[in-house]
Amino acid sequence: MPATLSLPIIDLSSPDHLSNAVSIRQACIECGFFYIVNHGVEKDSVKAFDECRRFFSLPLEEKMKLERKEHRGYTPLDPDLGSKGDSKQSFYIGSLEDSTNANLNQWPSEEQFGFHLRYVFCEDPSELLRNWRPSMESLYWKLFDVGKKLFSLIALSLNVDEDFFEKIGAINKPGAFLRLLYYPGEMGSHEEVCSAHSDFGALTLLITDGVPGLQICRDKLKEPRVWDDVGHIEGAFIVNIGDLMERWTNCLYQSTLHRVKGTGKERYSMALFLDPHPDCVVECIESCCSESSPPSLYLAQIKQNTVSFFGNRSQKLR
Numbered sequence: 061m062p063a064t065l066s067l068p069i070i071d072l073s074s075p076d077h078l079s080n081a082v083s084i085r086q087a088c089i090e091c092g093f094f095y096i097v098n099h100g101v102e103k104d105s106v107k108a109f110d111e112c113r114r115f116f117s118l119p120l121e122e123k124m125k126l127e128r129k130e131h132r133g134y135t136p137l138d139p140d141l142g143s144k145g146d147s148k149q150s151f152y153i154g155s156l157e158d159s160t161n162a163n164l165n166q167w168p169s170e171e172q173f174g175f176h177l178r179y180v181f182c183e184d185p186s187e188l189l190r191n192w193r194p195s196m197e198s199l200y201w202k203l204f205d206v207g208k209k210l211f212s213l214i215a216l217s218l219n220v221d222e223d224f225f226e227k228i229g230a231i232n233k234p235g236a237f238l239r240l241l242y243y244p245g246e247m248g249s250h251e252e253v254c255s256a257h258s259d260f261g262a263l264t265l266l267i268t269d270g271v272p273g274l275q276i277c278r279d280k281l282k283e284p285r286v287w288d289d290v291g292h293i294e295g296a297f298i299v300n301i302g303d304l305m306e307r308w309t310n311c312l313y314q315s316t317l318h319r320v321k322g323t324g325k326e327r328y329s330m331a332l333f334l335d336p337h338p339d340c341v342v343e344c345i346e347s348c349c350s351e352s353s354p355p356s357l358y359l360a361q362i363k364q365n366t367v368s369f370f371g372n373r374s375q376k377l378r
């Protein structure tokens with residue numbers, strides 16, 4: 061039986077930024093995961109989950125009207141994971157930085173979701189997906205603001221100025237993706253419904269609906285892998301470090317392998333993946349290297365094939 065981890069809980073409303081930074085440092089060194097509370101995004105996340113339930117319960121042919129293009133929109137199965145694929149459906153919303161980016165997103169429109177649908181699938185037809193876009197945009201911006209706060213706490217935790225990430229142009233403009241996930245609940249506890257991976261970006265904010273299944277493997281180089289459950293705390297979000305932050309910190313902070321096991325129950329989750337702006341140069345943060353600990357070439361992880369290396373993004377690296 062996997063143990064349930066006791067991860068640090070960071071209170072974002074606390075004025076004591078230093079003690080938050082100390083807890084974040086410890087969490088990121090030990091396991092790359094922690095919780096945040098008092099983030100101010102409770103209502104928006106409840107609304108967005110309602111929208112997700114409404115969208116994902118539509119028939120497949122209707123959801124496919126918003127099929128993923130330019131990395132945005134609906135995916136019935138994860139095509140990146142081979143022929144079998146994970147037992148999950150997803151919907152991506154890309155950067156809302158400006159209208160060019162925002163318009164690449166796929167938003168449901170009344171024309172696409174014709175009259176028959178509105179009357180057949182919704183008790184109150186005026187409700188169907190009408191609130192999708194405002195709910196998702198609001199969630200996106202609120203999560204992005206939380207992300208900015210976290211970046212400044214992470215900067216403090218690394219003994220650099222609180223506005224370090226802002227000064228280097230990493231987070232002034234959002235390069236973030238919001239991923240909405242639906243696990244239909246057809247798989248039992250022996251199945252991985254989201255297979256083991258580490259996130260390739262800098263930081264992930266994860267909101268789950270309380271249905272268990274998320275597990276992490278704290279030592280990705282150890283075989284056989286040992287998995288621990290990440291329990292649900294009502295109202296708390298889960299934060300984890302991605303590969304890019306691991307590299308930025310010279311492997312001081314861990315980008316931890318995680319997965320979702322089936323429970324036979326439907327499960328919804330939403331993740332905001334925070335990446336630095338593509339023009340931001342990523343180089344080893346000064347406080348994370350020294351003569352005796354020069355910038356790592358990251359070979360151990362590459363050899364083990366556990367690092368996705370930022371997917372296909374074109375971040376400038378040194």
Ligand SMILES: O=C(O)CCC(=O)C(=O)O
Nearest residue numbers: 241259268274320329331
């Ligand atoms: O659904 C979850 O709880 C985890 C999702 C996840 O790890 C991801 O989308 O990268």
Ligand SMILES: [Fe+2]
Nearest residue numbers: 257258259318
């Ligand atoms: Fe993930």
